[in-house]
Structures are given as structure tokens and as C-alpha cells.
Amino acid sequence: MANILIVEDEPGIASFVSKGLRAAGHQPTVVDTGREALNHALTDGYDLMILDIGLPDMNGFDVLERMRGSGSKTPVIILTARASVDDTVAGLEGGADDYMAKPFRFEELLARIRLRLRTETSSGDLGVLSVGDLTLDLRARTVSVAGEVVDLASREFELLEAFMRHPDQVLSREQLLSRVWGYDFDPDSNVVDVYVGYLRKKVGAGRIVTVWRVGYRLTTRA
Ligand code: CA
Numbered sequence: 677m678a679n680i681l682i683v684e685d686e687p688g689i690a691s692f693v694s695k696g697l698r699a700a701g702h703q704p705t706v707v708d709t710g711r712e713a714l715n716h717a718l719t720d721g722y723d724l725m726i727l728d729i730g731l732p733d734m735n736g737f738d739v740l741e742r743m744r745g746s747g748s749k750t751p752v753i754i755l756t757a758r759a760s761v762d763d764t765v766a767g768l769e770g771g772a773d774d775y776m777a778k779p780f781r782f783e784e785l786l787a788r789i790r791l792r793l794r795t796e797t798s799s800g801d802l803g804v805l806s807v808g809d810l811t812l813d814l815r816a817r818t819v820s821v822a823g824e825v826v827d828l829a830s831r832e833f834e835l836l837e838a839f840m841r842h843p844d845q846v847l848s849r850e851q852l853l854s855r856v857w858g859y860d861f862d863p864d865s866n867v868v869d870v871y872v873g874y875l876r877k878k879v880g881a882g883r884i885v886t887v888w889r890v891g892y893r894l895t896t897r898a
Pocket residue numbers: 684685686728729730731
């Protein structure tokens with residue numbers, strides 16, 4: 677569990693990220709201006725900050741510069757629609773630890789957060805998930821089934837990761853959509869069903885059970 681400060685002025689994105697982080701066991705706090713971001717970042721102990729660049733009162737880069745200038749070492753992940761190379765370079769030179777462009781997938785943001793938190797604490801989580809004879813290595817981005825390495829496309833990998841974080845638990849299409857495809861995906865799309873089909877072919881059809889009208893469940897009794 678980490679205390680994470682979300683600096684974001686778009687309510688939809690702020691709530692999407694905040695809900696996702698809470699579901700992942702973190703303690704998120706949302707602020708929507710640069711001034712509040714600085715107040716929080718410099719006075720409260722956050723483990724990590726997610727920082728938007730286009731804020732109503734100041735630029736996120738200025739927030740970062742003042743934070744670093746005041747000696748704050750809190751890891752910062754910049755999350756912004758401004759995806760140009762120049763901005764990336766400016767962000768990283770300005771003391772950001774990572775950079776993500778909107779639109780983004782929640783699983784990817786979560787993976788980057790985990791990586792930053794792990795770099796900070798070097799704690800016990802080795803980045804490997806195991807469920808029965810399925811093994812997923814988050815750093816190497818590899819999956820093996822009963823010791824055999826299986827090639828997965830990036831969305832298949834993220835979908836399997838979502839399942840492996842919640843074995844034997846039913847995950848709805850909406851949950852899977854927001855975790856793997858992002859907040860701006862059409863909720864009526866059948867992309868989840870299509871990818872569950874791909875995944876079944878690669879890891880074994882019996883492992884992912886359809887729960888009628890609800891979603892899917894990764895079974896540990898395949
Ligand atoms: Ca903004």
C-alpha cells in the first residue's frame with residue numbers, strides 16, 4: 677500500500693486513476709491545481725506523485741521544478757496528453773522519474789507505479805506472479821505455462837496479468853476493459869471477449885471460465 681498524490685484537473689481521469697489505485701490497494705489523494713500539489717507534496721509524505729502537465733494555475737513542469745528545488749525526492753510519473761519528444765525530455769530532465777502519454781491503459785500505469793515504488797523500497801515483490809502452473813514475469817514480460825514459455829501480445833499479457841492478480845475471482849467486462857484498454861474505450865465493445873478467446877488458445881481453454889452475463893474468472897482448478 678502506497679500513499680499516492682494524483683495531480684489532475686480532468687475529473688474523469690482523476691476519478692478513473694483514483695478508483696483503480698484504490699482497487700489495487702493504494703491510498704490515493706486527488707488535487708486539481710499546481711498550488712495544492714505543491715502544498716501537499718512539500719508537507720505530506722507521499723510515496724509517489726502522478727502529475728498532469730496542463731493544470732489551470734500553473735504548468736506541471738513548474739510544479740516539478742519547485743518540488744525538486746525544495747529538495748523533494750518523491751518519485752514523479754508525468755501523465756499528460758502532450759506526448760511530444762520535447763516534452764518527454766523536458767519532463768525527465770526536470771526530475772520526473774517516468775512519463776506516460778494519454779490516453780493510457782491503467783495496467784500500464786500500475787506497472788510503472790510498481791516499478792517506481794520497487795526502485796524506492798527494493799522490497800520483497802520480485803515482479804513474478806504465479807497461479808498454479810502459470811507464471812508471469814512482469815519485468816521480463818514473459819509468461820510460461822507448465823514451464824513452457826508462451827508468446828503473448830501486449831494486450832494478452834495485460835489481460836492475463838489482470839486475471840492472475842485476482843485468481844478465482846469473477847472480473848466483469850467493464851473491469852477488464854478499464855484495466856487493460858483504458859478509460860476511453862467503448863463499453864459496448866466485444867474486445868474483451870475476443871481477447872479472452874486469444875488467451876484461451878494460448879494458455880489453455882479450461883483456465884478462463886465464462887460467468888454468464890457477468891464476466892470471466894481465472895480458475896486455479898484447471
Ligand atoms: Ca490537464
